[in-house]
Amino acid sequence: MILESVVTTRSEDGSAHIAPLGLHVDGAHLIIAPFRPSKTLENLQREGHAVVNWTTDVRLFAGPVTGRRDWPVIALDHFPGYRLEAAQTHAELKVIEIEEDAQRPKFHCAITREETHSPFRGFIRAQAAVVEAAILVTRLHMLPKEKIESELGYLQIAIDKTAGPIEQEAWSWIMVRIDTWRKER
DSSP: OEEEEEEEEEOTTSOEEEEEEEEEEETTEEEEOOOSSOHHHHHHHHHOEEEEEEOSOTHHHHHHHTTOOOOOEEEOSSSSSEEETTOSEEEEEEEEEEEOOSSOOEEEEEEEEEEEOSOOOOOOHHHHHHHHHHHHHTTTTTSOHHHHHHHHHHHHHHHHHHOOHHHHHHHHHHHHHHHHHHHHO
16 A cells, blocks of 8 residues: 655755655555665655655645745654644654665555644545646656646546546646656657
């Protein structure tokens, strides 16, 4: 099972680095598997800690993959890192094992603390569509154009039927990135 989330790690200068990532569930542990090279990978190797944020604000998935990385965070007093201000729930993770890999090392993490900040009232289909489209953006260099276009066409249906202002904004960022990719091809 993969949990779509937004991971915050601490950069070398002490600032927060924000990246949407799918985390693998392994019993009581979570596995973060960032691609090489990446800032998340560097930060995990150096710090050995991360914070996983669960949020329904899909701008936090679309934003980082379209160049929008400046989001409000809250420094944690008792843990070396930051949580997203918009997180409904966050969990503090400590790396307990690293499984080396040439492309995607796996950081096995124990949850040391978890906290809920606001109620979860459910998802709308447009939120799932934005998350899927954000994942597509990260794979533009790997997938055939026909696959991208087909997926976007299907996801657009959920946007048209169920999106509110936040989902529409996030979708517009993704479409600007997709339009740029289309022109580059």
